[in-house]
Amino acid sequence: MTSMPGLNTQPARPRFSWRDFFRRAGWLESIGIVGVPVVTAVALLAPWITPFDPQLRVAAAFQPPSVEHWFGTDEIGRDLFSRVILGVQYTWLPGLILIGFSLFFGSLLGLISGLMGDKVDLVIQRFTDLFLVIPGTLIALAVVASLGPGLVNTMIAIAIFWWPWYARISRDEIRRLKARPHVEAARIAGVRGPRLLLRYLLPGAAPALLIAASLDMANVIMTLSLMSFLGLGLPAPAPELGAMTARTLDSLTVHWWLPILPAAIIFFLCLLTNLAGDGLRAALRGA
Amino acid sequence: MTYLIKRVAGAVVVLLVMSFIVFCLQSIIPADPVRAVAGPSAPPETVEAIREQLGIDDPTVVQYGRFLQRLVHGDLGISVRTRRPVAADIWQYLPATLELALVSIVLGAALSGVMALLQFRFMGSTGIRLAIIGIGSTPIFLSALLLAYFFWFRLGWLPGAGRLGFSGFTGPTGFNLIDGILTGRPDVSVDALKHIFLPALALALPIGVAVGRSLNGALHDVLSQAYVRTARGKGLSETSVLLHHGLRNAASAPLSMFSLQVRLLFGGLLVVERVFGWPGLGLYAVQAFASADLPAVLGVAMVFGILYIMVNTLVEISQSLADPRIDL
Numbered sequence: 146m147t148s149m150p151g152l153n154t155q156p157a158r159p160r161f162s163w164r165d166f167f168r169r170a171g172w173l174e175s176i177g178i179v180g181v182p183v184v185t186a187v188a189l190l191a192p193w194i195t196p197f198d199p200q201l202r203v204a205a206a207f208q209p210p211s212v213e214h215w216f217g218t219d220e221i222g223r224d225l226f227s228r229v230i231l232g233v234q235y236t237w238l239p240g241l242i243l244i245g246f247s248l249f250f251g252s253l254l255g256l257i258s259g260l261m262g263d264k265v266d267l268v269i270q271r272f273t274d275l276f277l278v279i280p281g282t283l284i285a286l287a288v289v290a291s292l293g294p295g296l297v298n299t300m301i302a303i304a305i306f307w308w309p310w311y312a313r314i315s316r317d318e319i320r321r322l323k324a325r326p327h328v329e330a331a332r333i334a335g336v337r338g339p340r341l342l343l344r345y346l347l348p349g350a351a352p353a354l355l356i357a358a359s360l361d362m363a364n365v366i367m368t369l370s371l372m373s374f375l376g377l378g379l380p381a382p383a384p385e386l387g388a389m390t391a392r393t394l395d396s397l398t399v400h401w402w403l404p405i406l407p408a409a410i411i412f413f414l415c416l417l418t419n420l421a422g423d424g425l426r427a428a429l430r431g432a
Numbered sequence: 433m434t435y436l437i438k439r440v441a442g443a444v445v446v447l448l449v450m451s452f453i454v455f456c457l458q459s460i461i462p463a464d465p466v467r468a469v470a471g472p473s474a475p476p477e478t479v480e481a482i483r484e485q486l487g488i489d490d491p492t493v494v495q496y497g498r499f500l501q502r503l504v505h506g507d508l509g510i511s512v513r514t515r516r517p518v519a520a521d522i523w524q525y526l527p528a529t530l531e532l533a534l535v536s537i538v539l540g541a542a543l544s545g546v547m548a549l550l551q552f553r554f555m556g557s558t559g560i561r562l563a564i565i566g567i568g569s570t571p572i573f574l575s576a577l578l579l580a581y582f583f584w585f586r587l588g589w590l591p592g593a594g595r596l597g598f599s600g601f602t603g604p605t606g607f608n609l610i611d612g613i614l615t616g617r618p619d620v621s622v623d624a625l626k627h628i629f630l631p632a633l634a635l636a637l638p639i640g641v642a643v644g645r646s647l648n649g650a651l652h653d654v655l656s657q658a659y660v661r662t663a664r665g666k667g668l669s670e671t672s673v674l675l676h677h678g679l680r681n682a683a684s685a686p687l688s689m690f691s692l693q694v695r696l697l698f699g700g701l702l703v704v705e706r707v708f709g710w711p712g713l714g715l716y717a718v719q720a721f722a723s724a725d726l727p728a729v730l731g732v733a734m735v736f737g738i739l740y741i742m743v744n745t746l747v748e749i750s751q752s753l754a755d756p757r758i759d760l
Binding site: 286291367371397404405 | 442581585695696729
């Protein structure tokens with residue numbers, strides 16, 4: 146294209162640059178943003194990248210952390226680091242699935258509520274309010290205890306009570322956007338239905354939902370590990386991080402690494418997602 | 433006044449929904465209750481009679497009504513593990529949990545003031561910011577374990593298990609801190625205070641950080657308002673400005689956060705009581721999980737749920753008192 150000097154014929158759309166993104170997020174928060182996909186990769190590849198077989202005796206029992214066994218060994222002589230890596234899989238992937246489900250289901254309900262307005266909005270809002278004030282975690286605990294412990298039961302019980310925040314956020318965002326001039330213009334121009342939703346409303350609502358989801362990941366991980374700590378997760382040989390801490394609680398004064406290091410990994414995962422959420426918020430705000 | 437009625441009515445609805453969920457859960461017990469009463473070789477007529485007697489064939493609504501009636505009379509069934517009425521068990525363990533929860537809340541409120549002050553004083557400091565994100569990312573069992581490990585095992589400053597150092601003491605209220613004073617045994621109160629400090633601190637840390645952060649943010653907003661400038665211009669001291677114009681107007685958001693944190697306390701109580709061997713409802717619930725003691729689990733869930741909804745309603749009402757603009 147031949148360009149006239151001083152006249153820019155391209156639409157004024159700022160290029161997305163990663164450098165700019167990370168600068169806005171802050172250096173500490175950038176570590177979190179980079180860390181999340183890294184942890185996801187570790188969680189997905191966990192069975193193949195553990196240095197030792199997590200279910201077999203590989204050394205003497207109760208070895209403190211050393212160069213060979215980074216996190217020491219447990220009461221049977223299994224490598225704790227390998228078990229913790231596998232434990233990351235049991236915590237991180239369910240967390241991602243739960244967040245994904247809540248984001249999808251909650252946003253959908255919020256979208257319907259925000260778009261339809263009137264009676265539909267009122268009914269959905271009352272329904273959401275009820276779920277927001279009900280003691281969700283307590284009931285989830287009771288549900289899992291009644292249906293029997295297990296990862297799937299735990300996930301179902303948490304999922305039932307996790308979506309309302311997303312419904313609230315997406316509904317408020319949609320209502321805010323509906324009044325904006327660009328949406329009004331699109332409507333007058335005859336844009337309707339899915340196209341209005343996908344091209345004009347969702348891109349505006351997405352940042353708020355994404356930020357909420359990334360900040361929420363730590364809450365999901367904490368709730369999952371709380372359930373696991375209370376013995377409501379997978380049964381004994383499975384290396385769930387919370388359960389590993391709970392089972393070795395009484396050996397705190399003798400073999401401190403057994404209860405503390407798995408719990409420290411949960412801390413690390415939460416820290417990473419909290420930093421990533423803060424970074425995402427700083428980077429997307431105003432964008 | 434209408435606001436108050438609406439709030440209380442809302443709380444009752446939530447309570448009913450929760451009790452219905454608990455009712456559904458308790459009726460999915462895998463074992464057949466009729467066979468449990470009649471025995472495996474009972475003739476069909478006996479089984480039929482017992483079905484009639486237990487009301488198993490009644491419509492769900494009627495069964496739920498009976499369940500509610502029992503609930504109101506404080507009948508929560510018999511614990512499978514302790515073989516005692518669940519209500520009696522809960523009554524025995526409740527004071528320990530309430531004592532721990534109340535001390536944690538007070539400690540948390542004090543900590544949030546300190547945290548807000550620190551953030552206000554060292555604005556934008558990376559150290560403070562990292563500390564806040566760090567404490568906010570710590571699962572409660574890790575902070576409880578670390579506190580127990582260092583202050584009890586390593587340093588030996590404070591006891592790390594149980595409620596009291598000596599056995600056999602029972603007071604009129606069940607709250608050891610108060611009972612010690614009431615019965616003229618100050619040594620009991622001091623010992624109880626030492627025992628409660630670490631578990632309460634583990635529970636108070638997340639409260640302090642979250643509420644402190646919110647309080648700091650709200651104070652910043654309020655102190656940049658015009659009426660604060662006017663108050664300063666009138667020559668009021670900074671303390672007076674902060675107390676009379678700052679705190680009250682900044683109270684709403686931190687109060688919401690405080691109520692959220694107090695509601696999160698219930699999950700934390702289970703963990704902290706387990707780690708510190710605190711003989712309260714949380715420990716009772718954890719033991720009930722381990723032995724699949726469903727009546728006990730549901731009983732504790734119901735009691736915690738009622739407390740949770742009460743806290744929620746009280747906070748909403750106090751918020752509307754602090755800020756008259758809030759109305760349903």
